[in-house]
Amino acid sequence: xxxxxxxxxxxxxxxxxxxxxxxxxxxxxxxxxxxxxxxxxxxxxxxxxxxxxxxxxxxxxxxxxxxxxxxxxxxxxxxxxxxxxxxxxxxxxxxxxxxxxxxxxxxxxxx
Amino acid sequence: xxxxxxxxxxxxxxxxxxxxxxxxxxxxxxxxxxxxxxxxxxxxxxxxxxxxxxxxxxxxxxxxxxxxxxxxxxxxxxxxxxxxxxxxxxxxxxxxxxxxxxxxxxxxxxxx
Numbered sequence: 297x298x299x300x301x302x303x304x305x306x307x308x309x310x311x312x313x314x315x316x317x318x319x320x321x322x323x324x325x326x327x328x329x330x331x332x333x334x335x336x337x338x339x340x341x342x343x344x345x346x347x348x349x350x351x352x353x354x355x356x357x358x359x360x361x362x363x364x365x366x367x368x369x370x371x372x373x374x375x376x377x378x379x380x381x382x383x384x385x386x387x388x389x390x391x392x393x394x395x396x397x398x399x400x401x402x403x404x405x406x407x
Numbered sequence: 408x409x410x411x412x413x414x415x416x417x418x419x420x421x422x423x424x425x426x427x428x429x430x431x432x433x434x435x436x437x438x439x440x441x442x443x444x445x446x447x448x449x450x451x452x453x454x455x456x457x458x459x460x461x462x463x464x465x466x467x468x469x470x471x472x473x474x475x476x477x478x479x480x481x482x483x484x485x486x487x488x489x490x491x492x493x494x495x496x497x498x499x500x501x502x503x504x505x506x507x508x509x510x511x512x513x514x515x516x517x518x519x
Contacts, residue, residue: 327505336445336494339509346505354506355408386450394439394500396507398450 298323300399302387308405309377317372317402319387327390328370330354330362332383333401339386345370377406409434411499413510420487421518428513430497431479437499440480441507442471445494455482487517 303318319328326347331354332340341354345364359381360374374381387399410433420426430440441456457464457471457480464471468487473480484491494514498507 329506336447336512336514338511339451339496341506344506395441395453395456397453398443400450 300387300389300397302385302399302402304402305400306403306405308407310407311376311378313377315374315377315404317374317385317387317404319370319372319399320368321389321399322368323389323391324367325389325391326367328364329388329390329396330360330370330372331386331388331398332356332358333386334383343372377404379406382406409437409499409501409508411497411508411510413497413513415513416511417514417516419516419518422487422489424487426484426487426491426515426517428482428495428497428515429479430481430499430510431477432499432508433478434499434501435475435478436501437478437504438502439500440471440473441498441500442469442482443496443498445496445512447493451496484515487515489517489519491515492517 300321328345330343340356342358343362345351351362362372382405384401384403386401413430438459443451444454445451457473468485470483494512496512497510500507
């Protein structure tokens with residue numbers, strides 16, 4: 297089924313650990329996005345990509361990095377997690393008609 | 408860059424009444440305006456969108472209106488039901504733009 301998949305859905309991790317949040321979509325969409333959102337609060341764009349080998353920083357400064365080696369895959373990495381990184385991370389992609397759809401999100405807690 | 412302001416931040420309505428959320432945008436080049444609904448613990452879901460060549464669009468109990476001159480657009484929910492309780496986000500995008508600019512969200516509570 298065509299959708300956006302994110303793993304893990306929930307992650308509790310200690311300070312200083314390196315983590316990678318996975319995002320994949322099976323629809324062949326070129327444009328993909330990462331947002332950070334505290335529950336029910338504003339959506340903050342942290343990274344986006346126009347296609348393979350293209351990555352851009354978003355509006356919110358973030359200590360995370362992203363890569364886009366394959367069209368369907370857009371992972372986000374935190375080299376050293378901190379409690380301030382505790383949040384929900386939402387991946388999204390654009391349809392060919394320009395509509396944006398979100399993945400289910402990863403809820404991250406850093407102790 | 409584009410700036411989108413959304414009001415009110417919270418809205419409480421009695422079941423069966425109407426709810427209206429308003430957004431203003433700053434960039435006159437914006438031409439696409441989607442609305443998302445986010446239920447508790449869920450992802451934002453696209454519920455309706457409007458493009459700048461249209462002034463109004465309706466889908467069952469929800470409708471969106473756009474005033475390009477004033478640079479504002481609104482979401483109207485009629486005959487509200489408890490399942491309409493959620494956070495609603497408006498957004499705007501420029502023609503040939505590559506990202507959406509979101510409003511700050513409106514928390515809607517429908518009281519039975």
